[in-house]
Amino acid sequence: MHEKTLERMLSLYDDVFLGGFLARSFCSLSVTLSARLTSAAGKFIYSKSPILRMRQAEIRMSSDFLTRLINGPFELNGLSAATPQEAFLLVFEHELCHALEIALYGQTGHAERFRQLAFGLFGHTATRHSLPTRRQEAAKDGFLVGSKVAFPYEGKRLTGTISYIGKTATVMVPSPFGDYRDRVGRRYDKYRVQLSELKRLPR
Numbered sequence: 001m002h003e004k005t006l007e008r009m010l011s012l013y014d015d016v017f018l019g020g021f022l023a024r025s026f027c028s029l030s031v032t033l034s035a036r037l038t039s040a041a042g043k044f045i046y047s048k049s050p051i052l053r054m055r056q057a058e059i060r061m062s063s064d065f066l067t068r069l070i071n072g073p074f075e076l077n078g079l080s081a082a083t084p085q086e087a088f089l090l091v092f093e094h095e096l097c098h099a100l101e102i103a104l105y106g107q108t109g110h111a112e113r114f115r116q117l118a119f120g121l122f123g124h125t126a127t128r129h130s131l132p133t134r135r136q137e138a139a140k141d142g143f144l145v146g147s148k149v150a151f152p153y154e155g156k157r158l159t160g161t162i163s164y165i166g167k168t169a170t171v172m173v174p175s176p177f178g179d180y181r182d183r184v185g186r187r188y189d190k191y192r193v194q195l196s197e198l199k200r201l202p203r
């Protein structure tokens, strides 16, 4: 992905959603792609100093994170993303809200005010950076995002694909009327499953 593409993405989002407010507020706001950022999918980097804060800030996006995504659907910020590209935009929108909150209020976090911004602008219903980091993945007994698994549910055995691993796994199970869809329009229901209940299946 070219630097120019990232700049263009930022300026389009700023124009379409915020009427150019960010360009007017920050002397310099850049978007970068980093392979070394592996602890999160994205990060908003700003100075703690009130004088320097609006002079220079950066939205850093993890290339490591996003190149590991293969097949959706993924769940990010409470929404369904069908492709890695959609997932990338959802992460970017989240970081954009941090930039906006800084410009408006001088501080940012994941409190109610942030959640209202993210919901009002982009329809995000959760603030979780909902993709596991490498470190989290390594800790989960080799269960990875994209792994095919089976688990028991109400006396049945369901099979699906892991889309997130934290303390529990989120598994997408094919279902004709599910809320989540992949890039070819197949639908899925989402289940939260204890790791101990998961059985690995061949890909």
Ligand SMILES: [Zn+2]
Binding pocket: 094, 098, 109, 110
């Ligand atoms: Zn955040």
